[in-house]
Amino acid sequence: MTRALTDTIAAIATAPGPGGIGIVRLSGAEARGVAERVARFHGDVEHPRARYAHRVDVVDPAPPHAAIDDGLLLYMPGPNSYTGEDVIELQGHGGVLVTTRVLDAVLRAGARPAEPGEFTLRAFLNGRLDLAQAEAVADLVAAPTAEALAAAADQLGGRLSGSVRDLRRGCLDLMARLEAEIDFAEEDVPPVPRDEMRRTLERIDETLETILAGADLGMLQRHGFRVVLVGSPNVGKSSLMNALLATDRAIVTEVPGTTRDVVEESFNLDGIPVRLSDTAGLRPTDDPVERVGVDRSGAALAAADVAALVLDGSRALIDADHDAARRVAEAGKAAIVIVNKCDLASAWAIEDAGGLIDAPVCRTSAINGEVDGVREALRALIGDGAPHPDLGTVASLRHKQALERAREELAGAREAAASGLPADFIAIGLRGAVQALGEVTGESATEDLLDTIFAKFCIGK
Ligand SMILES: Nc1nc2c(ncn2[C@@H]2O[C@H](COP(=O)(O)OP(=O)(O)OP(=O)(O)O)[C@@H](O)[C@H]2O)c(=O)[nH]1
Ligand SMILES: [Mg+2]
Structure with a gap:
């Protein structure tokens, strides 16, 4: 990324797609000059006034200056602007093509396309924001x-x-x-x-x-974590998924081997975004489609932060359950055990789950929507450290x-x-x-660090 703060940058600041308004933003010493080459002011205006909404026609900078859009021009002179430099906003109609053409006109009038996060980078370099801000x-x-x-x-x-x-x-x-x-x-x-x-x-x-x-809770609130439901066929993984999401996202039938592909959806766990994956039941199979599904279950398990081993409490444990438990244990990540179908008579003592894998156990009845135990078990994995209200959140x-x-x-x-x-x-x-x-x-941030941070921004921010 260039560190030349002398040139004037431009980008579309609004989200791509049709909308009420499309904004092209410029920042830099030449922002006003560039804007004046593409803007025809209504009335007797030569130069824009600071922080005033001018009605303008946006035109092609080259003769015959074909009209592109009409809208508003705002001029925020530095240093009291977002970037600390002269900033111009051209607000027009929010069509994809028209906004792109306004940007194109501005670029041909002398601005260069902004890099991702470059407006905010300039705000930082000009002392308008520190790095954490x-x-x-x-x-x-x-x-x-x-x-x-x-x-x-x-x-x-x-x-x-x-x-x-x-x-x-x-x-x-x-x-x-x-x-x-x-x-x-x-x-x-x-x-x-x-x-x-x-x-x-x-x-x-x-x-x-x-x-x-x-910090851990703060980071989880921002990034969330991934939970995968794994277990032998028909134990109720897809039903649990639906109950946790309170929707009919995954297909549920009484036929073992219903789920083939990995089904993913997010839910909000006390402010933490949890990405939940429902997977194909783990069992040896001759069906080629189901076999691909079982392979994908393994991949989802590998990608997850937390493995939830699902067991059916209403029937005796089978080889496939032991197999699933072994795979969860081998994955070596945080795990919980969900004993499902607790609305039915239990076929084995819940303590036996401890013999399968060393993880906290909760009981559910997905069919009745009783899945709070899963939320509590996941919440318990996170611990109870909370950001201090006066010191700020990491x-x-x-x-x-x-x-x-x-x-x-x-x-x-x-x-x-x-x-x-x-x-x-x-x-x-x-x-x-x-x-x-x-x-x-940011007082001791290197250029490399700044590049890494701002490259993650969207263009126009
Ligand atoms: N009684 C009872 N039945 C349940 C419960 N949860 C699921 N079932 C039933 O168990 C059967 C299998 O449910 P699924 O959710 O499809 O099970 P699965 O683990 O996703 O199955 P596969 O996708 O085949 O691996 C369905 O008939 C469900 O209605 C429960 O809590 N109690
Ligand atoms: Mg399923």
């Missing part, structure tokens, strides 16, 4: 649940950034005092009292620990790892302090922590 823009757009949306809005508002900046400032302050102690040891600079330093380091570490305690692995690294570096500093090592040794850990914390908010 810029990442929240993408999270906000992609939020799969209300909880993920609230967390992204909170992060965009700067709560996590504020906490991390406070911690970084605390480390920087201590580091500066230690460096003064090192540099002016001969002079009258008093050493930093070690007790006070220890307390400060402890406080910073405790805050980091509190923030990180909510919702990305990148942030989690950077904060964990900061803790490790601080542990080094604390150890050095505890063993009475000279100030230089303590400063090394502090410097590492400052670096790691700065990766969250």
